Every structure is written in C-alpha cells, then in structure tokens.
Amino acid sequence: MKQFKSEPIEMDYIIAEEIGSGQFATVRRCIERSSGKEFAAKFVRKKRIIGSRRGLLLEDIEREVNILKKLNHDNIVKLFNVYDNGNEVILILELVKGGELFDYLAGKEGLEETQAIAFIKQILLGLDHMHSKNIVHLDLKPENIMLLDKETQRLKLIDFGLSRVVNTGSDIREILGTPEFVAPEIINYEPITLATDLWSVGVITYNLLSGASPFLGDTKQETFANITAVDYFFDSTHFSDLAQHFISNLLVKDGRKRLTVDQCLQHDWIKQN
Numbered sequence: 001m002k003q004f005k006s007e008p009i010e011m012d013y014i015i016a017e018e019i020g021s022g023q024f025a026t027v028r029r030c031i032e033r034s035s036g037k038e039f040a041a042k043f044v045r046k047k048r049i050i051g052s053r054r055g056l057l058l059e060d061i062e063r064e065v066n067i068l069k070k071l072n073h074d075n076i077v078k079l080f081n082v083y084d085n086g087n088e089v090i091l092i093l094e095l096v097k098g099g100e101l102f103d104y105l106a107g108k109e110g111l112e113e114t115q116a117i118a119f120i121k122q123i124l125l126g127l128d129h130m131h132s133k134n135i136v137h138l139d140l141k142p143e144n145i146m147l148l149d150k151e152t153q154r155l156k157l158i159d160f161g162l163s164r165v166v167n168t169g170s171d172i173r174e175i176l177g178t179p180e181f182v183a184p185e186i187i188n189y190e191p192i193t194l195a196t197d198l199w200s201v202g203v204i205t206y207n208l209l210s211g212a213s214p215f216l217g218d219t220k221q222e223t224f225a226n227i228t229a230v231d232y233f234f235d236s237t238h239f240s241d242l243a244q245h246f247i248s249n250l251l252v253k254d255g256r257k258r259l260t261v262d263q264c265l266q267h268d269w270i271k272q273n
Ligand SMILES: Cc1ccc2c(c1)c1c3c(c(C)cc1n2CCCN)C(=O)NC3=O
Pocket: 019, 020, 021, 027, 040, 042, 077, 093, 094, 095, 096, 097, 098, 099, 100, 143, 144, 158, 159
C-alpha cells in the first residue's frame, strides 16, 4: 500500500535553508506554496545497499512516521506530510523556531528553579501523552527539546528517530541514545521500558538546575561506568531539598523503582509551581 507521496516535494513546498543535520538526516526550513506557512522538512536518506552504513532502512523510517502519526500534543512536534523521492523520505514537520533547550542553557550556570520546573513540567506532559500510548522516546536530551519561540518559553519534543512502542511482547535491547543521557538498562543491554525515558528526565533536570551533567566522564566508557554505578552528587548551591528528592527518585538503577510520569506530575517539586 502506497504510504508516502511520490510527486516532487517542490510542487507543494519551497525548500529553503538547511537548519540542522545529523548522521542520516538533514533538516531544512520550507514554505508551503498554497498557504505560505513555514515547516521543517526532514530529509532522511534511504539505505541503498543492505549492510552499507549510509542511510536508514525503510522499515526504520516507517517506524518513526507511524509513531509520529499516533501523537497529537502541544508539547510534541507535529507531522503533517511524508514524501518519498526515491533516495530519501521527507517528513514535513511543525517548525519550532526558538532554538534548542541546549543553546538556551549554554553559558548559564543553570536556570532559576521556577524556570526549570516550568520546562520539566512541559517535558513530562509530552511524555505523559507518549507513555499513555506505550511510546518511549529513547533520545531525550536538551538538543531534542526545542523552544517554540523565545518569547513564550513553550517547549516541544522533537526527533522520534529512536522511538519505539514498548510492551509489544518482544524485548527491545538495542544500544541507543546519547551516552550522557542513557539509562543503565541501555548500557547493560536489558529490556527497555517507559521508565527508560524517566532516567533521562532525571539527567535533564540535574542539567537544567546546575548547567552540569551528572554522569559525564572524560570518555564514553567513564560516562557509562558512572551511569551503571549511579555515581553522581548534588552540590547544595543549585539543588533545593525538593529538587534533590525529585531527581534522586528518577536516577534509580532499577527502572521499576523510578517515578512514573504520573508520579512526577504529582511530585511536590513540580506541583509547587
Ligand atoms: C529553527 C530550527 C533549527 C534547527 C532545527 C530545527 C528547527 C528542527 C526541527 C525539527 C527537527 C527534527 C530538527 C530540527 N533542527 C535541527 C537541530 C535539532 N537538535 C522538527 O521536527 N521541527 C523543527 O523545527
């Protein structure tokens, strides 16, 4: 069954400047000819030869598209259309122009607690929507959390390239994500669950409050060792008691003992705002 549009994308959109690029995808700003509205066009290269390192298998691209199609929430970037030009699949996505949370944090030694709470609450609301559909992001990090625009401070989760549907019976154990933010079960090749995202929320919260990364070592191996040993500490200047309680109940090795999204949203540190 034909899933993606095969007519040239240029018929419907003006393709403008590149705004981001990754291992398998390039993102460009684009303008819909009929409405003049701006979007983000994510060009994902298809793997030409089995076994080649370049590009993604069509089934992996379809997984991201099918996940995005299930999601509809203010704090998650929306998918509007998908084209296939033979070499690439092109996702037409909601354009968020406020930049990455990573850049917003850059140069600051952490955010004011009320600002951090407002950001974490929005991440949790987006996650709540995903987890209610058994969808796990698996690549939550400040580069994949973007401000809608600088004024409103509204956030959107982007980049569902590593997302999976869990509890489908089959265990997911592949190594995914970015070392600083991955949970112990990813490093130990154990089953991935919704709780895997909550570990990353703990790391991001620590990051937002202090500007530092709790487990970052000089090498990837050192970072992994710090994570599997849950070896981190709070310097009291950046972390209130409530914030420490929130984070330390997320950075728990056993995923079953971590706060769930609902428990996070009910936590006094979040509700005080
Ligand atoms: C203005 C701007 C600048 C860079 C952007 C984006 C928007 C952007 C967007 C998206 C993705 C997956 C990556 C994006 N990137 C690449 C960097 C994301 N970490 C997206 O889905 N919508 C965007 O606006």
